[in-house]
Amino acid sequence: MGRFIFSKEYKFIHCGYTDAFPERAVEKLGLDEVKLNSEIAKRAVLRSDRSNSRLYMQVYESAKRHLARQEYGAAATLFQFFLKQYPGDTCAQNSRGFCLIPDSPSEAGDIIQDALKRGLTNRCLGYYNLCCCLILQHDYDSALRTAEKYWLEFRNNDDICEALIWEIQDGECTLCDSKNVQLSLVDLCVSISEKIDDKARLHSWISRKNVFIENEKCDIDTESKC
Template sequence: MDDPFDARKVMLNDHERPFTSWRTVSLVTALRSALMRDTGSGSPEAHDQATYLRQITDELTARGLDGDSLVRFGLGPELASAVLGQAMPYWLPALRVVPGPAAEHDPDPEPEPPWPHPQTWESVLGPLLEAEKGLTRDLDASRTNIEQVVGAVMSMAYPWALSAPLDDLLALKPPSVEQLRSARQEPRPDTSVLEEYRWIINRFAETHLSDWSTPSLHREHKWRAGHYPAPCPESLMPDRDIVDHDLNAEIARRAVDAGPSTTHAGRPAGLNRTMLSKLSMRALDLLRIGRTRDAAALFEFALNESPHDAELLNNLGFCLIPDDPRAALSRLEEAIQRGYEHIAINLYNRALCRLLLGDLRGCIYMITEAWPLGEGELASLWSPGPHGLKLAQPVDTQHELARLAHRAASTLGDLDAAEYWSAIVDRQP
């Protein structure tokens, strides 16, 4: 039996070869992945990335795919989200992940300018957002403020993505204030054009059909039935095979239950999910430095945008564990009901909530009922200790579940259960 399709694995298999021998899946996946990375505009890394991406777009054009249009029309959501990732922390200081010594150790810190140096996204967007949206720097990271900043930045970044020169897009080069204003006056392409190019991105770079936009699913279905043209040369389409049963099941699921891929009215296909992916990355950065409340605020906003997303529900529950295990447990239980895929991780988090709430028997019972779990999975988990919870990463979930059950049994004074789980912990590497 063939392994299931994984766009990233395909790309990694091609990585050491010249672009001309890459699969189309690899080229489109590399293009999308690079634009989602956090690379500061104007940095040497950004210049190198722009050169790399230009080579990819040139190769796609040589294969009959217009690389320029694919970037601006198909990857507009990724470009706008990349701008959001760079600019958002300047309005929400809680989201500035700056490791190192605190600023108060400097006896004579230089005053911070109202905006960063010219030709950064913050310096371009700052005056516009202040003048037009009434946004000032250093807002609290509440859900309302996050929603306000995200909406304002996206409303300005997306028109830029549709009209800027290709090399500026690939380097995420900020425009001038005048250019940004002008971009917002440009006529937008017809929605069907944007959906057509998004279909190409979904088909070649999105592993799971659940992450495709609904228009992409419908176009794929009609093309396979012979009722719609391919979005690229027909010779490229076999590079990724789609299983009819899986496609039909996802279309049916969308029709019955508006799930995590639902697109908000007025937003281009893919923008909502791409934006939430960028915010989730920032939230995980905050968790790593102990800013659980700020990370939770990001996931609360994300869930407001996509309330049925199982992964967002699980991640919000994970953020809430140190501060509110009861609320965390509710979110984690909802995530598993919604089909969250990483069952062992979710089980550990729910069992930990039970332990923190004093339900030691409930903690042991949950783990015992599910044991054994099969092959372990590496994950970042909260580990209880004498001084509270500590983020351990990455650790084996199965091993940590056994340790958690042993801890609960020992605290409860259940010597038989403690001995049983202790033996399991000792047997594991």
């Protein structure tokens, strides 16, 4: 939101543009133009997301090959080099953390958490990755609370997406292509709740999964009638 506000302040200072506001309702403040321009430029760079760029996809595919060989540090280093060219790219930052999850879940969690704070677009993937970090550190309660936070605060405003994720079984990480990261998060929470025998949370997450399945059936029925 802040980026759009600053851009309108810039237009007002340089062009007198007031958008939908009448001129009498806008009060000109003594803003430092140099600082304003610097802040706009900084935010444009730091909030950039080049996940669809050719370079990013090359890095991504190379990292996948390293991950398949369990070369987690090498995979993470590729994204680290990318981030030196495009500092603050939250998608690349999340991907770097993702690569480190099997070997260094604590470090990975810090990197992913920072990407979320900086405005990671795909919040569900970020929160799923955070949960994986916490599970590998045997902090199951925090993993469930993290998932709950996403579900209650961000889920309704988040797009359903496909992504490469880690599936965790008995402390082992396996690469998996998820067709729906939100549903993968639900399955993960069902598994954790069963593991720690938390019946209340298990009931809650199973109910959410059932709603998900019903919604998908409705979508399929709707498409078949079209």
